[in-house]
Each structure stands twice: as structure tokens, then as C-alpha cells.
Amino acid sequence: MEILAxxxxxxxxxxxxxxxxxxxxxxxxxxxxxxxxxxxxDEGLDRIPTTDLxxxxxxxxxxxxxxxxxxxAMAFGHEYRYGTxxxxxxxxxxRVGVFFGKLFTTVALTLFVVALAAxxxxxxxxxxxxxxxxxxSWATVAWQVAVFTLTYALLAFSLTLITRNHPLGIIGxxxxxLLEQAVIGLLGARLxxxxxxxxLASMQSWFSGVDVALSAGxxxxxxxxxxxxxxxxxxRRDA
Amino acid sequence: xxxxxxxxHKTYGRTVAVNDLSFQVRPGQVTxxxxxxxxxxxxxxxxxxxxxxGRGVTLWDGKPLNLHAQAPKVVGAHLDAKFFHPSRxxxxxxxxxxxxxxxxxxxxxxxxxxxxxESVAKKKPKGFSLxxxxxxxxxxxxxxEPEVLLLDEPANGLDPQSIHxxxxxxxxxxxxxxxxxxxxxxxxxxxxxADHVVVIARGRLLADESVEDLVNxxxxxxxxxxxxxxxxxxxxxxxxxxxxxxxLESPDALAVSDASTDRVGDIAFRHGLPxxxxxxxxxxxxxxxxxxxxxxxDFRIGGGVA
Numbered sequence: 001m002e003i004l005a006x007x008x009x010x011x012x013x014x015x016x017x018x019x020x021x022x023x024x025x026x027x028x029x030x031x032x033x034x035x036x037x038x039x040x041x042d043e044g045l046d047r048i049p050t051t052d053l054x055x056x057x058x059x060x061x062x063x064x065x066x067x068x069x070x071x072x073a074m075a076f077g078h079e080y081r082y083g084t085x086x087x088x089x090x091x092x093x094x095r096v097g098v099f100f101g102k103l104f105t106t107v108a109l110t111l112f113v114v115a116l117a118a119x120x121x122x123x124x125x126x127x128x129x130x131x132x133x134x135x136x137s138w139a140t141v142a143w144q145v146a147v148f149t150l151t152y153a154l155l156a157f158s159l160t161l162i163t164r165n166h167p168l169g170i171i172g173x174x175x176x177x178l179l180e181q182a183v184i185g186l187l188g189a190r191l192x193x194x195x196x197x198x199x200l201a202s203m204q205s206w207f208s209g210v211d212v213a214l215s216a217g218x219x220x221x222x223x224x225x226x227x228x229x230x231x232x233x234x235x236r237r238d239a
Numbered sequence: 240x241x242x243x244x245x246x247x248h249k250t251y252g253r254t255v256a257v258n259d260l261s262f263q264v265r266p267g268q269v270t271x272x273x274x275x276x277x278x279x280x281x282x283x284x285x286x287x288x289x290x291x292x293g294r295g296v297t298l299w300d301g302k303p304l305n306l307h308a309q310a311p312k313v314v315g316a317h318l319d320a321k322f323f324h325p326s327r328x329x330x331x332x333x334x335x336x337x338x339x340x341x342x343x344x345x346x347x348x349x350x351x352x353x354x355x356x357e358s359v360a361k362k363k364p365k366g367f368s369l370x371x372x373x374x375x376x377x378x379x380x381x382x383x384e385p386e387v388l389l390l391d392e393p394a395n396g397l398d399p400q401s402i403h404x405x406x407x408x409x410x411x412x413x414x415x416x417x418x419x420x421x422x423x424x425x426x427x428x429x430x431x432x433a434d435h436v437v438v439i440a441r442g443r444l445l446a447d448e449s450v451e452d453l454v455n456x457x458x459x460x461x462x463x464x465x466x467x468x469x470x471x472x473x474x475x476x477x478x479x480x481x482x483x484x485x486x487l488e489s490p491d492a493l494a495v496s497d498a499s500t501d502r503v504g505d506i507a508f509r510h511g512l513p514x515x516x517x518x519x520x521x522x523x524x525x526x527x528x529x530x531x532x533x534x535x536x537d538f539r540i541g542g543g544v545a
């Protein structure tokens with residue numbers, strides 16, 4: 001699988017990958033620690049459970065969203081921005097193979113970096129003696145963080161591929177996050193079904209255990225749909 | 240490896256960039272790909288590589304490129320001197336592309352040395368000059384030692400020594416039984432580099448023949464004859480060759496077309512006219528190219544849109 005070797009070298013040979021990954025880790029650790037300063041009035045606990053701190057540092061954190069999106073947007077963003085897509089597609093004329101090679105690399109890279117970030121956050125809490133039991137299980141945190149990471153990485157990946165605009169691919173997922181919140185805030189009371197058809201709201205419903213099958217299905221449909229649009233455009237468009 | 244481009248066709252809106260273009264590029268020779276600005280050369284190269292969508296098909300040894308197991312071993316292309324990530328070092332750029340064809344690190348170093356990139360191999364290409372960018376692009380193209388080289392204006396920005404080296408290298412590459420297609424505006428360079436030319440204008444094929452045949456077809460191939468009795472000589476030549484064949488070149492010289500030096504000399508001799516000079520003048524590739532493309536050029540300097 002030369003495409004994977006190629007993608008591995010592409011990703012590791014630019015400084016942006018390393019810097020962004022480092023920032024994800026630092027941001028997760030910093031926000032996990034900053035979370036210890038918040039009081040948990042609802043639960044009436046002295047300390048916030050460690051799993052809540054780690055999950056809170058990653059899930060819904062706009063800084064982490066932008067950083068994950070940066071990693072997701074790189075796969076095609078740099079290629080279109082600097083014209084190297086023509087070298088890539090000359091070396092690999094089968095565009096479907098290029099698409100899945102980049103998709104696999106993006107998923108693997110973002111999940112790995114976010115896993116490291118979660119470990120870094122936990123390690124910092126342990127070092128500072130800020131651990132507390134309770135809260136969700138580690139397994140729950142793991143799958144929710146994985147889905148959250150995939151969501152923003154794939155949104156960035158697809159948006160960059162569809163628009164061939166690297167900055168839009170990075171900022172697009174954050175805009176979508178804010179836009180969904182605004183739309184739901186404005187129309188959610190009148191259109192009760194609205195949150196159930198939006199990608200990020202569906203993800204939240206899934207995490208909350210509300211209509212799990214439907215929420216997961218809507219989320220997956222959005223992700224697959226956007227990826228398919230990107231794939232079709234990649235195959236048809238001039239490089 | 241024979242490269243066969245068949246019925247390549249590409250439009251941008253109502254503009255036809257490449258119009259049902261078919262030609263073959265054969266191994267063992269350097270084929271020049273010539274055409275005026277905007278004639279569709281770069282688009283044709285991209286269509287051949289499958290980078291642009293359009294009609295037609297290009298077969299590489301009888302198969303589309305995507306059916307070959309390793310495309311980098313089939314074709315190495317250099318389309319632009321700026322196709323690199325500005326902060327990825329030249330060496331990392333080449334190693335990344337080497338991974339696409341399982342090319343060894345030793346070969347990467349060999350190519351860096353061959354292209355004279357040793358001193359900049361660790362540097363980021365964002366500060367590269369056009370010439371250095373061309374070298375990196377050429378290094379990319381030859382990295383996997385492909386059967387076919389497709390180069391779009393590779394000499395742009397190169398210094399004279401580098402152009403000389405490029406010419407020798409491409410001739411050597413073709414002499415190994417490989418296929419080389421080079422587009423260029425440097426016609427004097429192509430004249431000494433190319434064995435065969437494909438000439439297009441407005442996306443249409445104008446010529447697909449050897450450089451020699453193209454040049455010999457030119458109407459600027461003629462015979463110059465100089466004589467102190469030029470009026471009498473003109474009358475004699477016109478009588479035997481027709482008025483269209485004889486043109487006054489200077490007060491004491493005539494240009495005679497469609498006749499050999501032997502024939503012109505013989506006519507002068509039979510009429511008892513003294514001859515000071517008798518020279519066969521052969522057109523250059525540039526003259527032949529200009530004749531061929533003068534009606535097919537979309538954009539002319541000083542002429543606006545034709």
C-alpha cells in the first residue's frame with residue numbers, strides 16, 4: 001500500500017502536523033487542569049471526577065475543535081493550496097485509492113493525537129494530585145472522544161475536499177458548531193424535530209443516550225454523505 | 240514505451256482548449272511538443288496524465304495509466320516549478336514521492352546529486368529561485384526512473400549551463416530506449432534537442448513529424464544567388480522557374496525557391512551570367528514553426544486577439 005507510505009511521509013514531513021499535534025496535547029492538558037478550578041454544584045462533590053475533567057477538556061472545546069479540524073483539513077488542504085495534488089494524482093492515478101489513503105491517514109492521525117492528548121490530560125491531573133473517582137467510565141469517555149474527534153476531522157476533511165479551500169476547511173467545522181447552536185436556539189422551540197436532523201446536535205443526542213440509534217444514524221449519514229460528495233468531486237474535477 | 244493519445248478533447252465553457260487531438264510519442268527519441276501560447280499544450284499534458292477531465296484516452300504501452308501497477312515507474316511528469324510544499328525540505332519532498340514507488344533512499348540521494356541540489360536538500364523550497372524549483376521538479380520526474388518523461392517547459396529559468404545539461408540528459412534518457420515528451424518555447428533549444436515534434440495550435444494538431452521533415456517543408460528553404468548582372472539573372476530564372484519562384488533579396492542578390500543549387504547554377508551558366516555566390520539556405524525550426532502556426536495563434540504580441 002504505497003499510498004499509505006506516501007501519506008505517512010506527507011504528514012510527518014511538514015512542521016504544521018507536529019505543531020498542531022503538540023497544541024492539541026497541550027490544550028487538552030491545560031483545560032483538564034483548568035477544569036479543576038470549576039465547582040461542581042450539581043453533583044455537590046468536592047472534586048470533579050477525573051473522567052469528567054478529561055472529557056470536558058476535549059469535548060465541545062472550541063480550541064480543540066479548530067486544532068482537530070486543522071489536522072483533518074491538511075490531507076487535501078495543503079495539496080490544493082500548493083499544487084502538489086497534481087504530483088500526488090500523477091503518482092496515484094486511481095483517485096478512489098488516494099481518497100481512502102488520505103481518509104485512513106487522517107482518521108489514524110487525529111485519533112492517535114487526541115488519544116495522546118487525553119493521556120496527557122490524565123497524566124497532568126495525576127501528577128498534580130487532582131484525581132477523583134465518579135463520573136462516566138473511561139470506556140464512555142473513550143468512545144465519545146473518538147466520535148467527537150472523527151466528527152470534526154471528517155467535517156474538515158470533507159469541507160476542504162469539497163471547497164478546495166484550506167482555511168475554510170479549518171474554520172468551517174467551528175462555524176458549523178456555532179451555526180447549529182444559533183439555529184437551534186432560534187428555531188428549536190418551534191421546530192422540535194430540527195436538532196434530530198443536524199449532525200452535531202445528533203452527536204450530542206447520541207452522547208446523551210437520546211434516541212441512540214436514530215442519533216447515531218443521522219450523524220453517520222451526515223459524515224458519509226459529506227465524504228461521498230467530496231469523493232465524487234475529487235473523481236470528476238480537474239486536479 | 241509507446242504513448243498513444245487519442246481524441247483528446249477539453250473545453251472550458253465555450254472555449255475549446257484541446258480539439259480532438261491524437262498523436263503518438265515513441266521511445267528512443269526526444270519528442271518536442273510545440274505550440275503558441277494558449278494553444279493547449281499544458282492542458283494536453285494534464286489530459287494525458289488524467290489530471291484534467293475531458294474526452295479521449297491516453298494509453299501507456301496499450302493501457303490507461305491507472306491500470307499500471309506503479310504509475311511512477313511508467314511516467315514521471317514535471318508540470319510546474321512551484322509544485323511543492325513551501326516548508327517541506329527538498330529531500331523530504333523527494334522521499335515522500337519515493338514512497339509512492341518504493342524508490343530507495345539511495346536513489347533519492349543520487350537524484351539530489353544529479354540535479355545539483357546537495358547544498359539546498361535540507362532547505363525549505365519557499366526561498367528557491369525558479370531555476371532551483373525547476374531542478375527539484377526535474378528530480379521529482381526522474382526519481383523512479385520512469386519509462387516516460389513528460390516535461391512542461393523544463394528549461395524555463397535555467398541558466399545556460401543547466402539548459403545544456405538538460406539537453407544532454409534528455410537525449411541520453413531517450414537513447415536508453417525511453418520516451419521523452421518536452422514542451423518548450425525555446426525553439427532553438429528544441430531544434431538541437433528534439434528528434435521529432437508534435438505541433439499544435441488552438442488545440443488542433445498541425446504537425447507530427449521529424450524535425451528534419453518539418454524544417455524541409457518550410458517555404459523559407461531557398462537558394463541565394465548573387466551576381467553583378469542581377470536583372471539579367473532574374474529574367475533568366477523567371478523564364479525557366481516562373482515568377483513566383485524568384486524574389487529580389489538585395490540589389491545584387493536573388494532568393495530562388497523550389498529549385499536546387501545545381502539547377503539555379505546551371506541556368507546562370509547556360510545564360511553566361513557570372514555568379515558571385517550560390518548558397519542553399521535551410522529554414523530553422525523557428526521559421527518552420529512560425530509558418531505553421533501563424534494562422535492558428537490566438538494571442539499575438541501587438542496584434543491583440545486574432
